[in-house]
Amino acid sequence: MKDLKAPTPVSIPEETLRKAEARGVSRRDFIKFCTATTATLALPMTLVPKVAQAVEDNRVPVIWVEYQSCSGDSEAFLRSNQPTAGDIILDFISLEYSEVVMAAAGHLAEEAKHAAMKKYAGKYVLVVEGSIPTGDGGVYCTTGGISAVDSCKELVKNAAATICVGSCSSFGGIPAAAPNPTGAVSVMDLVPGAPIINLPGCPVNAQNFTATVVHFLTFGSLPATDRLGRPKFGYGKRIHDNCERRGHFDAGQYAEAFGDAAHRDGHCLYKLGCKGPETFHNCPTVRYNEGVSWPVMSGHGCIGCSEPQFWDTMTPFYRRLPKVPGFGVEASVDKIGLGLAAATAVAFGAHGVMSAVRGGDKSDKD
Amino acid sequence: MLKVTYVWEWPVRITHWVNVISIVVLSVTGYYIGDPFITVQSTDQYVMGWMRAIHFAFAYAFSLSILVRLIWAIFGNEYAKFKAFFPWASKEGWKHIVGTFCYYTFLKKELPHAVGHNALAGMAYSGVFVLFMVQVVTGFALYGQFAPGSGWDNVFGSLLVTFGAQGMRLTHHVVMWLLIGFSIHHVYSGWLMDIKEKNGTLGSIFGGYKFVEREDN
Incomplete structure (x- = not known):
């Protein structure tokens, strides 16, 4: 009888490995990349050949834009080494526009962005980094004279899918923290109903970003998400x-x-x-x-x-619980609660003394 | 002449005492979970593990007790019914509210006659029931976080998005202190009424019977 516990042997076709090698990626690195990404996506190892094939065959156009951001997510992604960004990711996506790594500047860069958007309308993947300021007509962030609000709306509407990297584009992040002077919002709030996936984190984990892109390449769709629009593979557990x-x-x-x-x-x-x-x-x-x-x-x-x-x-970061609204920073909820309980005891103790010394109650006359 | 009256039926008494034990156990274990005041040095201990296990077990007991009591508010006697908790819904009730308030604040020396809960007590308990529900909902919503997409997370999980996990946690903590404050008040006023009404208020929650003036009935 066949041992059911034995792992099903899987192998990446020789041809796919050769193609990778031809592009300067060693077969060892390529196999590591494919298995690690499949594991991150919580997919069975039997899908590794499919992932490898998709990575090798599809080149998806990507437009990476930044609004109110610190470029921390770009940094996290570019400095990732495990899926060697330079060798593999930039190889299986076609990065059409990215403020951080592109050579073009000024109007040329803007033209390239527009050209890519038109050429790949409905096909490209949009990556958004940073929140979008909506306050005062969106004046707080403009590129080439176009506000982040208008630019983001147009890009999202023409994209096949939008991946929000980092907490700012996912949820507003630090720019949207109280009192939110620029009226910063997330992409999800700016363009509700669009196919958007959130990869929050400060910064985003490059592994999760890569896995999301690979999922899109392999299955043509974004992975399953939780109620906050985050992929379950990366954010499904506490x-x-x-x-x-x-x-x-x-x-x-x-x-x-x-x-x-x-x-x-x-x-x-x-x-x-x-x-x-x-x-x-x-x-x-x-x-x-x-x-x-x-x-x-x-x-x-x-x-x-x-x-x-x-x-x-989540603040104060070094305390279990948020501070109680209306009380000082040093007052924890337990100090306030203990004070409340003590005040109750004192108040009713006083009431008891008063009740005991007061004469002439109707019930006392019965 | 006193009439012995069966006021608190057994479901009322049982749920009352289950609530008492649950609130004490849940407050102690819950406080520990929020602020672990016992720290151990050895890995073979399981202090937080047990505190949480006990907290969750009593959370179920407490919730079940509340559910039974709510059902009994439909089927129970007149002292157990919903009507007793909402005196402000009737004109007669308003008279009792004002009368009891004046007695408590030493403005009058006569206590309005009541067999079951007095008007203010009934009102307080409806408020306490709301607090109970808040504890059950926030508690199970936070508990459900260990398994997103299943069980309690499906029931209350969306509240975590609306109010935020930390907001829910803070609420759960604040309400605990409010309930501790209520407990102090509750024991005190039960004791006071036992003295003033002379009808065996304190004993009645054990045995169910009160001694009521016949002419008042």
Whole structure:
């Protein structure tokens, strides 16, 4: 009888590997890239040949625009090494426009963007980095005299799909933090109903971005998303539930201060305000910088950067709970609550004394 | 002449005591989950694990108790029915509200006659029920986060988008303190009424019977 537990042998066709080699990508790197990306997408390994084929055969035109951003997502992507950006990604996508890496400048660059949009209308993938300021008619961010609002709307409407990289384009991010002086919004809020996928994170994890593009190449569609428009493969599990420090959490071992004995022993960062229990991301499994590390691994709590409005809702970063509206920064909800309970006890104690000393109650006469 | 009256039927008493135990256990374990005041040094402990397991078990007990009590507010006797919790819906009820308020604030020396809950108590309990529901909803919404797209996350998960997980967590915490404040008030006023009404208020929640003046009936 066939051993059901034995893995099904899969192999990438020799021809595909040769093509990759011809382009200067070693077959070892190519196989690593295809298997790692398939794993990130939570797809079975039997799909590796299909992924390899799609990566090799399709060249999707990509327009990468930046609005209110710090280029951190571009940086994260360009500096990624695992899927060697220069060797593989830029090879299987056709990057038509990108402020950070393109050689063209000024009107030439703008013309190239427009030409690409017209030429590949309905076929290109749009990547948006940064939030879009809608305040005061959109004057806070313009390129070539066109506001981010108008530019983004036009590009999204003509795109086959839009990938929002980073928290700013996904949820508004830091520019949209209170008091949001520029009226910054996410792409999803600017163009509701368009085929948009959000890859929040500060910055986006290059691995998740690559996997999303590969999914689009392989299946011609965007991956399944959660209720915030994030792909389930990357944001379907809570950080806390996959955290390598989870054992310390359940045991009751907590670092109380940075640098104390528990912190040096790698205990749980819960009491230092780690937001892993309210953040959905695959950081613990995929990590950053070619799987080298991620914040919690290096000893700092999660700040919930891939959740909506994280700058407003996840602060104070070193406390478990947000501050109570209307009370000072030093007042935690527990101090206020304890005060409330004490005040209640005192008030009713006083009422009791009053009730006891007061004479002439009707019930006393019965 | 006093008449022995069966006021609190057994479902009312049982749900009351399940609520008492649940609120105490949920507050202690819940406080620990929010601010782990016991820190251990050894990995063979399971303090937070047990605190959470107990918290979740009692959360189910508490929710079930609330559900039973709500059903009993339809089928129970007149002291258990919804009407007792909304005195402001009737003119007679308003008289009781004002009368009880004046007694509590030492403006009058006569307490309006009540067999079950007095008007203000009934009103307070309707408010407390709202707080209970807030705890159940925020609690299970936060609990559901461990398995997105299934179970409790399907029921309450969309609230996490509307109010934010941290907003829900803060609410869950604030309401705990409000309920602790309520408990202090509740025990005090039960005690006060036991003295003033002389009808066995405190004992009635154990046995169900109160001693009511016959002429008042």
